[in-house]
Amino acid sequence: MTAKLTVGWREWLSLPELGIEKIKAKVDTGARTSCIHAVNIEEYQKNGEKWVKFIAQPLQGDEQTQVKCSAKVKKIKAVTSSSGQKEMRYFIETTLHAGQHSWPIEVTLTNRATMKFRMLLGRTAMENHLVVNPALSHLLDS
Template sequence: MPSKPITFILAALLLSPAIVMAKTQADQNSVPETLGFVEWVVLEETGLRLKARLDTGAKTSSLHAVNVEPFRKGEEEWVSFQLPLADHKDQDDANGAEVDEVILEFNLPVERTVKIKRKGASSQNRYVVNMEFCIAGTSHTTEFSLTDRSKFSYPALLGRRFMSDDNILIDSSDSFLAEKECEHKSLSELADKYVD
């Protein structure tokens, strides 16, 4: 009878260094990346680069969108929306391109809808879509709620869900800390591509 408990204890002792080593290796692989409170992001589908505020006060990320319209595609609920290039003239690479008339159009499946409480205003229902984007040289996918952000300083906002899923820390005292850049198209290239 005593041999079984001894065998069990011996097996546990032999396995524990491997468990500790695996945990240490996982901890080393998951060193969080520190980014500034504002960084460049690139929408992968189009190559559009825009500024995003990284906001620990928001749970869900948000993207500037106008003319948001739901529609059905088979049994699924989808949403169409537009992103005008004229709203993103903070880039210095427009080279005088006429971007005022260029509007990027998207059609994506709806992941869910959210009710957003707004300070000093009524609550707002928003459609949420999954989108691929690049930040700090790395591709990510996260949920974005769609809303008109033309009155805000930044067309995109990245929230806690993205930060926790992708192990991101924010330095709220600095901006543009990303060590790597994402490939993107200039506004003039986008204007050439989307203007007839």
């Protein structure tokens, strides 16, 4: 069994395939699904497959820092938010970098402008990779 990486309740992560070098994530064991803040989401076709392009604003309170992203759509599915509202969301797959470790994760795209964190790392993405110490934060190299 491989040792798991210990993280705090919030961490700086990166999603290099999307061009996101640094995004502060809330590590949320209560959430099944991971999500990132995305605006101007547009669906398009590429080689007969469904893709999305969107703008990521990875830094909270900074709408000037924008990253243009595109990814193949894995699925579109209803997700229930923490407030109990259902929303249809695009699911994409990308590589997560956490410190010196990386692995593929599934994330949904949603507007998180009113939330404190531009990314939520859910338990499906953590499974078999991370252990969370809720008393700590920012344990990873940024």
